[in-house]
Amino acid sequence: MQKKKNEVKTTNDHPDYSKYAVVFDNVSFFYNENTPTLKNISFKIEKGQYVALIGHNGSGKSTLARLIIGILIQLSGDIYINNELMTDDTAIELRKKIGIVFQNPDNQFIGSTVRDDIAFSLENMCVKSELMEDLIKEYAAKVNMLDFLDSEPSNLSGGQKQRVAIAGTLIRNPDILILDEATAMLDPKGKREIFNLIHKMKDENPNLTVISITHEIDEAYRADKIIVLNDGEIFMEGTPSEVFSHPDELSKISLDIPFFSKLSMELKGISKDVSNVKSMEDLIKVLCQ
Amino acid sequence: MKSVIFGRYSNYNTPIHRIDPRVKIIGMIVFMVAIFLPLTKVGSTSQYEINMSTATNFIILGIIFLIQLILMLIGRISFISIFKSMKTMWFFLFLIFLLNILIPTNPTAEQTAFNLGTLAISYSAIFSTAYVFVRLVLVVMITSVVTSTTKPMELTFGIEWLLYPLKFVKIPVHEIGMIISLALRYIPTLMEESERIMKSQASRGVDFKNGKFKEKFKSITSLIVPLFMSSFIKASDLADTMEARGYDPKAKRTRYRMLSWRWVDTLWLIVIAIFLGLIIAQCVIGTNYMLLLMNII
Numbered sequence: 001m002q003k004k005k006n007e008v009k010t011t012n013d014h015p016d017y018s019k020y021a022v023v024f025d026n027v028s029f030f031y032n033e034n035t036p037t038l039k040n041i042s043f044k045i046e047k048g049q050y051v052a053l054i055g056h057n058g059s060g061k062s063t064l065a066r067l068i069i070g071i072l073i074q075l076s077g078d079i080y081i082n083n084e085l086m087t088d089d090t091a092i093e094l095r096k097k098i099g100i101v102f103q104n105p106d107n108q109f110i111g112s113t114v115r116d117d118i119a120f121s122l123e124n125m126c127v128k129s130e131l132m133e134d135l136i137k138e139y140a141a142k143v144n145m146l147d148f149l150d151s152e153p154s155n156l157s158g159g160q161k162q163r164v165a166i167a168g169t170l171i172r173n174p175d176i177l178i179l180d181e182a183t184a185m186l187d188p189k190g191k192r193e194i195f196n197l198i199h200k201m202k203d204e205n206p207n208l209t210v211i212s213i214t215h216e217i218d219e220a221y222r223a224d225k226i227i228v229l230n231d232g233e234i235f236m237e238g239t240p241s242e243v244f245s246h247p248d249e250l251s252k253i254s255l256d257i258p259f260f261s262k263l264s265m266e267l268k269g270i271s272k273d274v275s276n277v278k279s280m281e282d283l284i285k286v287l288c289q
Numbered sequence: 290m291k292s293v294i295f296g297r298y299s300n301y302n303t304p305i306h307r308i309d310p311r312v313k314i315i316g317m318i319v320f321m322v323a324i325f326l327p328l329t330k331v332g333s334t335s336q337y338e339i340n341m342s343t344a345t346n347f348i349i350l351g352i353i354f355l356i357q358l359i360l361m362l363i364g365r366i367s368f369i370s371i372f373k374s375m376k377t378m379w380f381f382l383f384l385i386f387l388l389n390i391l392i393p394t395n396p397t398a399e400q401t402a403f404n405l406g407t408l409a410i411s412y413s414a415i416f417s418t419a420y421v422f423v424r425l426v427l428v429v430m431i432t433s434v435v436t437s438t439t440k441p442m443e444l445t446f447g448i449e450w451l452l453y454p455l456k457f458v459k460i461p462v463h464e465i466g467m468i469i470s471l472a473l474r475y476i477p478t479l480m481e482e483s484e485r486i487m488k489s490q491a492s493r494g495v496d497f498k499n500g501k502f503k504e505k506f507k508s509i510t511s512l513i514v515p516l517f518m519s520s521f522i523k524a525s526d527l528a529d530t531m532e533a534r535g536y537d538p539k540a541k542r543t544r545y546r547m548l549s550w551r552w553v554d555t556l557w558l559i560v561i562a563i564f565l566g567l568i569i570a571q572c573v574i575g576t577n578y579m580l581l582l583m584n585i586i
Contacts, residue, residue: 066529069533071529071532071533092537095532095533095535096535098533099533099534100529100530100533102526102529102530104523104526106478106523107522107523107526107527107530108526108527108530109474110471110474110527110530110531110534111442111474112440112441112442112470112473112474113442115545116442116545116546119545119546120531120534120536121534121535122543122545123542123543123544123545124534124535124536124537124540124542125535126541126542126543127543128543129543129544129545129547132543132545136545152477153474153477153478154477154478154481165530168534169533169534172534172535
């Protein structure tokens with residue numbers, strides 16, 4: 001039955017989603033029938049947007065990431081990637097335009113050295129061997145790992161390994177980059193490095209859609225859009241200032257808001273208008289003016 | 290913990306390092322065959338004959354030892370690592386010795402080396418134990434030469450290349466190569482993991498070092514089970530990553546690392562072939578030659 005549905009549904013049958021990188025239309029998924037992981041999820045992510053996906057553990061964030069990349073296939077509803085329906089048959093093809101960086105730096109290091117790990121992606125793309133060396137160097141330079149090309153994973157820090165994973169992902173030239181809690185296991189320095197790198201990449205390539213699944217509330221504030229998941233359902237959706245202007249509702253699902261927006265809310269009426277600051281630095285700047 | 294794996298790759302640039310991994314693998318197999326070829330003529334009756342073949346065996350093993358010593362010197366392999374890896378072999382050696390002396394041979398007075406209580410220990414028991422020991426040492430030496438001068442990736446590629454003919458009998462050679470390289474990649478990671486688990490279990494009061502065998506066994510379980518769990522998680526994460534980076538075992542792939550065959554490799558291969566020829570020749574005519582010599586005398 002599933003098959004038939006896929007055959008009938010062609011690109012022409014659905015509304016025009018060419019503006020969007022990812023569209024979820026009433027998607028549900030479960031590992032265990034009694035406890036649905038995702039319930040009737042619908043959202044649209046525009047091309048070139050930076051979207052943060054937040055929610056506490058077990059809210060279905062990682063499952064959602066795996067659905068986008070087609071490692072898991074939705075049980076009901078439709079997922080459109082770049083205006084094309086995701087099915088079992090199209091998953092491999094659609095996945096070519098999506099990159100994902102997972103949480104654990106060690107578990108996603110495939111090659112025995114940095115060089116080999118980046119080359120793994122190229123080998124899968126059937127790039128000619130002669131061309132690989134230059135590409136590897138180019139992308140290693142992008143993530144600042146040029147000096148470590150022959151290092152083994154055991155001699156690298158978590159942040160460095162994640163940077164290699166980003167290089168191995170970006171070298172596939174994806175339209176959509178998913179960060180599945182890519183910084184959760186890193187120290188603050190490593191976190192900063194990764195986020196700065198991602199923002200740099202985003203600036204270089206404005207068409208790159210970034211979906212960042214994160215626990216870092218401060219980081220989420222830098223996104224264009226925030227989607228809040230709770231118990232497999234979308235709890236809230238909107239721009240950072242919209243979402244973080246509801247601290248009470250967020251605290252109901254044990255999510256916090258960034259310290260500076262808490263502070264700026266408290267300062268309302270007491271001090272200058274600080275309601276639209278975007279970071280701690282901005283807040284300090286405005287207050288010191 | 291890391292010293293457990295003998296013959297870890299050492300990053301030098303010696304002539305041995307530069308040999309093609311395929312040649313090294315073939316060479317290693319030839320050496321192992323040479324080491325394990327039995328020269329003792331089956332059913333030899335005369336004591337003289339047995340003595341002669343034992344002597345020849347040791348001479349041949351001595352020659353192999355010398356060759357391997359030279360290879361080790363050229364390849365700059367540390368002898369300490371070999372001694373370290375032999376630490377675990379003493380138990381086996383003792384077991385072999387025990388088995389040898391317990392086989393009832395009833396040695397005559399002149400065959401007896403010394404008496405252990407009522408048990409007479411023959412020269413042949415000592416010799417066969419020594420024989421096994423020497424062989425083991427030689428095997429450790431040659432494998433160290435290969436593994437510490439060849440990058441694991443190259444070794445995998447070499448194995449994959451040599452297994453290539455098996456593709457025609459529908460054996461997934463490429464997948465086997467990928468499995469081996471992933472296994473090699475994850476050895477250090479799993480080592481670190483087990484060290485971490487051991488420490489955390491020790492902090493909860495598990496004693497890995499002391500206690501009776503049964504208690505030790507129990508404490509090892511507290512290491513093995515979490516290690517297995519984390520390996521499964523690692524495997525599933527890795528599979529997701531590989532899939533996400535476009536890996537498809539059935540699809541065509543290109544290669545980053547190419548093996549290049551140089552004329553020196555051909556030369557080495559010829560040398561190995563000559564060595565193999567000599568070993569076979571020695572094996573076929575060796576004992577007969579000895580008999581011939583004996584008859585003349």
